[in-house]
Amino acid sequence: DTGVSQDPRHKITKRGQNVTFRCDPISEHNRLYWYRQTLGQGPEFLTYFQNEAQLEKSRLLSDRFSAERPKGSFSTLEIQRTEQGDSAMYLCASSYVDRGGSGANVLTFGAGSRLTVL
């Protein structure tokens, strides 16, 4: 297992275009998270999945953003009608949480997908 993979690593697009990012988590992990990170800031939570179910979405996730995790494997994050304010690093992380919900939820991050909106 090579860890969490994200693709593409860098995307440059024009305002108004749609973009899609893909995340392949660690195969044994049942939770998948998307975060956004801007320069000089820590990662901000966007959404997370438990297997294929999307269980929570942040207020930051406007209706232009949609995330999916079909069959509980890889996930995609789509941004429609991109705006310059969407320029950021989009980080994917995965973790394993047992049924009892005990233990620390240790996140393993991918290298991120950097979005530049012109």
Added chain:
Amino acid sequence: QKEVEQDPGPLSVPEGAIVSLNCTYSNSAFQYFMWYRQYSRKGPELLMYTYSSGNKEDGRFTAQVDKSSKYISLFIRDSQPSDSATYLCAMSANTGGFKTIFGAGTRLFVKA
């Protein structure tokens, strides 16, 4: 007010110095306290985590949690140039979906 406050720095120290990084938080429900390290253009990687209050040591790194003061610290002994990175504190609770909340990160430079 943010749930987690962290001084962004930058913090510049000479090689061999002891580094102290810290965060404060407001949500008393947080039970797990983590430190991540992030190199430029990379994703964060976990350094260590602590459950509830107390200390934890791992090599040159020591994490401290004081829940009564809502204050956590990371100490780095004998700092090395390879420790130059951004250090992110992070916290989560067992409720609310294990959502992990991050601080803004402190940029550390260790000069040879």
